[in-house]
Amino acid sequence: MDPVRANTNSDERGALRSQCAADAERVGAATEQGEGAGTSAAELLQLSSGAAEDLGAYAGADILSGASPRRVLQRVVQGDPLGLDERCLERLRHHATLLSCDRLYERAAAWVAHQSRAYRGQPELGVWLDRCIDRSIRSLLEEDLEAERVGLPFRTDEDSAYEFLSDALGIEPPVARRCALVFNHLPVPVRRTFWSMVLQRKSLHRAVAEGHGPPERARARVRYALGMMSTLGKWAGPNPDPGAPSWIPQGHDAKEGLL
C-alpha cells in the first residue's frame, strides 16, 4: 500500500485527474480568447534569439513548448503524457517524504507549466521534471510549516498522508500535519528506513537487506522517527544519524543555499 495514495483508488484518481484536466481546459480556453492570447515581448525576444529553431528538437517539446504556461498546464494534465503522476510518487519515495501524491501532482504540474518557457531540452527531460517535482515538495513543506506556525486548521481530507498518519498511529487528526512535518524534517536515512519498515511494511530482515543498516541501526531509526512524531519533535532519544541532512539539495534548490 502506498500511504501517499491511501485515500484514492484508481477510479477516484482518474476522476481527480479528469477534474484537473477539465479545470485546465476551461482556463486554457479562456486564455486563448483573452489574457495572454498574444505573443509577449519576452516571447518575441526568445523567438528572435533563435529559440524557435529549438521547438520540437528535444524530448517533451511537443507538450512544453510554444504555448503559454496555462496552455501547457492543460497539455500536462490531459492524460498525463509526461508521466508526472508516477514521477511524483517516485520522488516522494526517493525523499521518503510524507505528502499526498495527488496534492504534489497538482503543484508539480503547475510548476512544470510555469517553468516550461525556460526549458529548452537541458537538462534531460527526466532530470528537469524531477527538479520541478522536488521544488514542489519543498514548496508544499514550507507552506505547511507556515500554516502550522500561524495555527491554520486543515481539513483531514486535505492530504491523504496526514490521514494515514492519524489512522496508523492513532494521532488526533488536527495534530497529523504537525506530526508529518516533524517526520519530513528528520534525517533522510531515518525517513527512508521508516518508509521501508512502516509505510511499505517490509520486515526488518528485508529492510536490512535493502541497505537500511544493520538491524540495530534500522530499529533505532524507526524508534527515533516514532519518538519524534510521538512528542512532536521534542524527543530526547539519540539521533542514530547525527549530522545527516533532512534534505539533499539539487538543481534550483541548491541555488538558495544561503543559510
Add this chain to the structure above:
Amino acid sequence: MSRSMQLLDPEIEGLLEELSRESGSTLFRVARPKELKGLAPAQEEPLAAGSRRAPAEAKLLDCYREEVAYLLRCRYYESYLAQDHLTAIRPFLAPREGGAAGAAGSESSAVQLHREVAGVSANFEGSTAADLVVQAAMVAVSSPEDRLAIAAAALRLVPSDTARMYLGYEYLAQGWIGAALDCFTRVSEGALDARLAASSRVAAGVAEMARGDFRAALEQFGLAASAECGPASAELNGLAAALQLGDEGSARALVQQLDAGGASRAALVEAWSQSLKVSRAAGRWSPTAGAKRVLQGLHLSPSSQAGVIFDAFSE
C-alpha cells in the same frame, strides 16, 4: 481498544505501544481504523458559480508568487552581502556554510541572478500584476530602504523561515536589534530544520553582540554549536563573545574545542579572523577591557588556531 489492533508489523506495534505510554505522547489518542486503506475521499461540496478559481489556475498563480518571492530574496541577499559596512553585524558565513554567499557580489552571481529574473519575466504573460512585481524585482537595490522593502515584500509574498531570516538581517543592519532578535527567535523556535535553527541562533548571537549583551550572545552561540548540524562559525563567534565578556573559562574551553577540530578549519578560522579585522578597522567594534584581560591571561600553544583570532583582538 484501538491500540490492540495490529495494523503494522508486530515489532512496530510494540514500539508504538511503548512510546504511547510516555507522558505527552500523541500516539493512540484516537481510535484506529480496522485497516489502513479504503478511506473514502471527501465529497466535493457544491460550489456557487464563480466562488473559486479553477484549481489549475490557482496553482499556477502560486508558482508565480513563489518565483517572485524567490527572486526578491535573491535580490535582497545579494545587495545585503555587497554592503561592506555591514560586515561587523553580518553573521559570518564561511564558504562551506554560505554556499552562494561565498561568491556574493561576484559578477557570475549577478549575471546568474539577472538570467533568472529574465527567465521569470518571460514566464509572465504581458501586463499582469505579477509582471509588475517582477519589474520591481529587477529594480536596483541601493538604499537601506530598498533592502528593507524587498526583504519585507519577500516575507509578505510567501512567508518562510528563509525570508524571515533575511528580514532579521535587515533589521539588524538598520540597528533595530529587538526586531531582528524577534525574527531570529521565531525561526529558532519554530524551525524543524536543525541546520536552519542553528543558523538562526548564530544570527541571534550576532544581534546580542551588536547590543553589547555578550553573555546572551555566548548562550546563543553555545546553543548553535551544540546542535547536531551546528555551523562551525558558532564556535568562532562563541570565542569572540567569551573574549568580549571577559570569560576566561569559556574562552579557554572554546580554544580547546577549536584546536581539537584539527587543521581542517584553518582556512575558515583565517577567513573569520580577517572578517573581524576588517570590521574592527571600520570602527564597528573594539576589544573590551575584559577581552584584553583574557588575552593577557591565556597562553596559547604556538600551534593553536586561536592565535589568528587573538591577533584580531590584539592588533
